[in-house]
Amino acid sequence: MSHLPPALPARTAPPECLAELAALVGDRLATGTAIREQHGKDESFHVAFPPDAVVFATSTEEVSAVVKICARYGTPVIPFGTGTSLEGHIAALQGGICIDVSRMNAVLEVRPEDLDCTVQAGVTRKQLNEFIRDTGLFFPIDPGADASIGGMTATRASGTNAVRYGTMRENVLALTVVLCDGRVIRTSRRARKSAAGYDLTRLFVGSEGTLGIITEVTLRLYGIPETISAAVCPFPGVEEAVNTVIATIQSSIPVARVEFLDALQMKAINAYSKLSHAETPTLFFEFHGSPAGVQEQVEMVQALAADHGGTDFQWANAPEERARLWDARHKAYYAGLGLRPGCSGFSSDVCVPISRLADCIVETRADLDASGLLCPIVGHVGDGNFHVLFIVNPDDPKELETALALNDRLVQRALSMDGTCTGEHGVGYGKMEFLETEHGDALDVMRAIKKALDPANLLNPGKIVRL
């Protein structure tokens, strides 16, 4: 199997380190096999690398104290939120201590008057939205999983709303971060904009625990739109659906969500979520705004869709209908797996400039079809981002080889179109080999930053850049 990381020397936590940690956190230090294994493997097919122990941290100060102890012993530390990443981000490649922040789950402050809030890193996106519902505000970023805000920040996550509201890059205002020597910094003040030095906030967003451990996050919030309207529209083919999206974006229509599901993915979600949509390439839309504004957007998008053979809009305006629609969309991954029970899946994640999206999807679909593997496609196509779900028999190494080769070709295709190997999943250890081609000498700059901020390579070693 190819995508194993290169073997790195073990840096197992010595007994003295574990003893100091136990003295600090008591029974919130766990060394049992089950807990360690659970913390060494994310939701992907990537091989598990359990840490030597797991600390269930409860405060920034405690994370700082843990890091200081580990630093003294040269022991790696790996932060952990919900474990729902997809590229082996949390694997303890050299052993070390996993810092689980899931108990740091307090919403520290909500400031409706500034449309922002500050949360501990372990708060999940659904928990936050529950908590703030009464304020009339919401937080839009929605990766498939109910991930932690800390993990979403660390992986620069996005989701279905990014076309309108941006990704974690645009929605994090400030961070509290524990550095490799245990010092605690705040990356920015809470003003909406600043020109006061290097943009540390954006540097830590997407740094995957390799530059520091994120313990608190200040986020932008948005008013819940007065009107929300969602629709499903089937198209005669992939190109027609994707070209409708391209025309929508090029017309600057502020659509809140526009998701593409190919025929196979529609078949999968019909079976999994007990729906009866047409099993052809389909777009899911959502529109946010005032009643008149939504009406205007809907009319413009319907006209563009009709130009491309998409005329059968089915509307979901009641909250429960919309919830059912998006629940089916969010479960696309599990629905895909349902096509071949007993099989495993992994997901590609390329993102290309919107003008190249139809080419990229059509060429990819042809490559997938020629392979004989069952591979549905689903995507946040308004951003130029789409996922192929590779469904493989775990007992058949040939199938995984085929899928990995398809994914390699897909990444090269996206890079040749000035796209990226990962739109939202991140690098972990699974995508490191692609960064050389994607970034060239810029990867040396990333390496220099890593060495400057973590000279002993203690923070989630073996991820993003090889040293």
Add this chain to the structure above:
Amino acid sequence: MSHLPPALPARTAPPECLAELAALVGDRLATGTAIREQHGKDESFHVAFPPDAVVFATSTEEVSAVVKICARYGTPVIPFGTGTSLEGHIAALQGGICIDVSRMNAVLEVRPEDLDCTVQAGVTRKQLNEFIRDTGLFFPIDPGADASIGGMTATRASGTNAVRYGTMRENVLALTVVLCDGRVIRTSRRARKSAAGYDLTRLFVGSEGTLGIITEVTLRLYGIPETISAAVCPFPGVEEAVNTVIATIQSSIPVARVEFLDALQMKAINAYSKLSHAETPTLFFEFHGSPAGVQEQVEMVQALAADHGGTDFQWANAPEERARLWDARHKAYYAGLGLRPGCSGFSSDVCVPISRLADCIVETRADLDASGLLCPIVGHVGDGNFHVLFIVNPDDPKELETALALNDRLVQRALSMDGTCTGEHGVGYGKMEFLETEHGDALDVMRAIKKALDPANLLNPGKIVRL
């Protein structure tokens, strides 16, 4: 006078360095006094530090070659766009070579289908908008000056449209950068989003030439709105005007521009631009959208303004009326100087969370009034950012002392409200002393990054961080 930078040892370019540069660029190497002095001083009151020579570069390759030569001699390099910065950014504090990119003024590619373009660093914002006018697109970021895109990127500039369209942070997609050893990198692919490693694009945006020299910029563009409507509305007092803005932002009304001018500033622009507005605290608005969308925004904002005593909206809907209005706004600085002919000005630049904006402006106005200095206030208040124009007699050191003390108190006030010392002007050498208070230990992280990317401190030394 206080705001002089600490003296740094001279690192004058040796004759051999100048000879090599002359061999490379011929008569595009200038060593005359007038050109050197012009390149050592920006538009602010900060003291001039002329470089030893100026190279008028014509390509990324040439910038790279110049940097390689300078690196061999340990000679500093300082990039220069239009020289319109405001915090001494371009001062050659230790001597060295100024690289003027104003002749790198080609729009390299416009891609209407992707709503983006790539320009050389010397293209100015007005030149770009002229160039793309026929495409139906525009680039919204508009600092007061007709600055270069390279300089705007390097200082993380914004302007009157930032409340709707964001700053350079949100609108730069990718950069070509020459590193301290002459290597050329591209910070990112052109996809709208990516999770492929550290966000180098955002790291170089706002780095003020201290981490690399920006030679090409890929920017987001926007469709010119179908309808644009602008208005001026006077208010009975500062609080009423600012509270109208706060209510507008808190209601999530997507206003394109909302600018505050206090009574003194209104008096100044009436005189300077031959207008006859009421000389009370005033808001300038602009609304972008479809006809119905603009109508809706206008009605909502008028209702909010009326709640705060602002009822006399004067509309400027014809393009020439709007142009006149915004021209007057953009000339606020020069209008302010017109209040005391022969005097010099400098501008503060704090930015605070919107909930604290009224407090911050009211407290500041009282402090200014007590000082006896003539100080109009103008601001991009939708972002929480405002400017005090300090008008001082250059022959009276007491006045400058008073103004600097007022500015110090203003910065401390903003920081105590979780704001920043600079919303959009940047640090240069004028704001460095405030960063310790603003960032604490995070400043050490900035220092570590500077050392990692520029170990010999060749790139615009003495700016942002002290080493």
